[in-house]
Amino acid sequence: MDTEEFLLPRSRLANERLHAMIPGGAHTYAKGDDQYPDNLAPVISHGRGAHVWDIDGNRYVEYGSGLRSVSLGHAHPRVIQAVRRELDRGSNFVRPSIVEVEAAERFLATVPTAEMVKFAKNGSDVTTAAVRLARAVTGRPRVAICGDHPFYSTDDWFIGTTPMSAGVPAATTELTVAFPYGDLAATEELLTRYQGEVACLILEPADHTEPSPSSPLRPSREDPTPGYLAGLRELADRHGCVLIFDEMITGLRWSEAGAQGLYGVVPDLSTFGKALGNGFAVSALAGRRDLMERGGLRHSRERVFLLSTTHGAETHSLAAAMAVLTTYVEEGVTARLHALGERLAAGVRDAAASMGVGDHLVVRGRASNLVFATLDENRQPSQQYRTLFLRRLLAGGVLAPSFVVSSALDDADIDHTVDTVAQACAVYRKALDAADPTSWLAGRPVKPVFRRLA
Structure with a gap:
């Protein structure tokens, strides 16, 4: 035409x-x-x-x-069938549904590098929950983001670093610092400069940069340089900060278990969404049991308000997630x-x-x-x-x-x-x-x- x-x-x-x-x-x-x-x-x-x-x-x-x-x-027929099966059974109750157990089991079986999981409705909620948890367990204020990733969250700790920072106090933005993807030396320099202040390193584990009209086109890699993610893991351990993988895009698209499953480097926390629900609203925060439990009830330490969402466990969305995970695994x-x-x-x-x-x-x-x-x-x-x-x-x-x-x-x-x-x-x-x-x-x-x- x-x-x-x-x-x-x-x-x-x-x-x-x-x-x-x-x-x-x-x-x-x-x-x-x-x-x-x-x-x-x-x-x-x-x-x-x-x-x-x-x-x-x-x-x-x-x-x-x-x-x-x-x-x-x-x-998708398999996803729609799973959703329809739940619609006549109610979608939200005053106590957890058995679907929550089944969805958690299915997720953790698919992403075996994680030990616990908590579901929400969108990616911003779970990335912010990961950052809050990292700050709580380390007692540190600063967040180190990989500056090559275009988006992490709608919340102030990230949006304040973008050109659309109106409404975000400068004091909040000053607590977020950036490191370049693929450069371990620059990341170590950052952690040394803010020694004892950085709560977490958060990044998308594979290089993902949208073309930008305001900067030259950088070379693109499909995979991280060999040893890069393992090097970040070592840096995080040595400097006492939490390593967070944002798997919103890499989750399922890189492998059923995300980039962490493909590259064999285990983060402390990771966040999933997007493909997880095939259009239905569901996201996930997953990670180490000792960290995740700080948002739970079975410990004696100070509690962390991790995630508490009215619609986070909506049954038909969790059913969609289970159907998606099963389809990915069974159908390649x-x-x-x-x-x-x-x-x-x-x-x-x-x-x-x-x-x-x-x-x-x-x-x-x-x-x-x-x-x-x-x-x-x-x-x-x-x-x-x-x-x-x-x-x-x-x-x-x-x-x-x-x-x-x-x-x-x-x-x-x-x-x-x-x-x-x-x-x-x-x-x-x-x-x-x-x-x-x-x-x-x-x-x-x-x-x-x-x-x-x-």
Whole structure:
């Protein structure tokens, strides 16, 4: 379809209704219409498998589904069956449900490096709980975050370090310090500089950096340098701080047991979410028994308010998590995600190269978690070229803020995506030759999520 003919009138009206009632027009900033070309932000009607339909009646092959949470595809039969089985049995009680026991057992059997687990509804809750627990058990105030990871939590200890720091006291932000991924010497220097003050090192165990319009494109690694995670483990032990792995993305996508299971380095605490529920709201804090019990009742030390959420043990969400874990293990989903991602990455790279933009449309990351960068004529990250590229993808029936695959994709979906990418790259080449993408934008460029001004 020609982009000049591709219009979304119903979605455009729905977006206006969203902005009238919901700050930002979405309940998640990464889903905002500022992330899409002007007036081309589809509002979704429904999804099935690897496809979604917008309210204008268009069907798309979808990537990055639910911000990486829907890794099995929408309305996955096994997950939906498990959820339906619980719906008629009640979802929340005044005491724990037996489903909580079963879900904990299933999780710990799948992630055997953890000894205890507590469930919640979103990733921010469990990463903040991990940080609070680390501060409590060490008696130290500072949090050391890996500065190469774009997001850890909506809470002040992290958001205060971003350009959207309004409302966060400086005193809070000053307690968060950063270390670079892959650099043990710099991390040790940080721990020495703040000797006895750092409660924890928190990082995503595999290098995961989204392309940024404000910094040069860094080389991407699919795996940490050999010895890096083990070196962090040793540093944490030697300096008496807690090692926390944020496995929101790596959990299940890297292996059923997360990156810790794949790389064989055991953190003190780890956090899971996203793929765990296949779109249903469930997250997990897991880790060493002696640390986790500080948030429990069977000890004589000062209590830690670890996690206490009204809906944290919602039965149908826990049933969804159990079904997801079982499906991953029994059907080899992680291996399928990698195979699909490898096929997609190869196709996109070939399409970009054939159209002469192989150095400008760059596919990066692990096969199960692919992102892309759009570079300008000087090979610098460009929101304008990203806008041009997204417009062409949307018009071709591909909804792809990233190239993160779900296991519901098939060869025909990937072939269609690659064909659409090739068509988009033909226009990309024309814009590069003109050294001016504005003719193909038809409005303002897409914007980064984290920015100081709206």
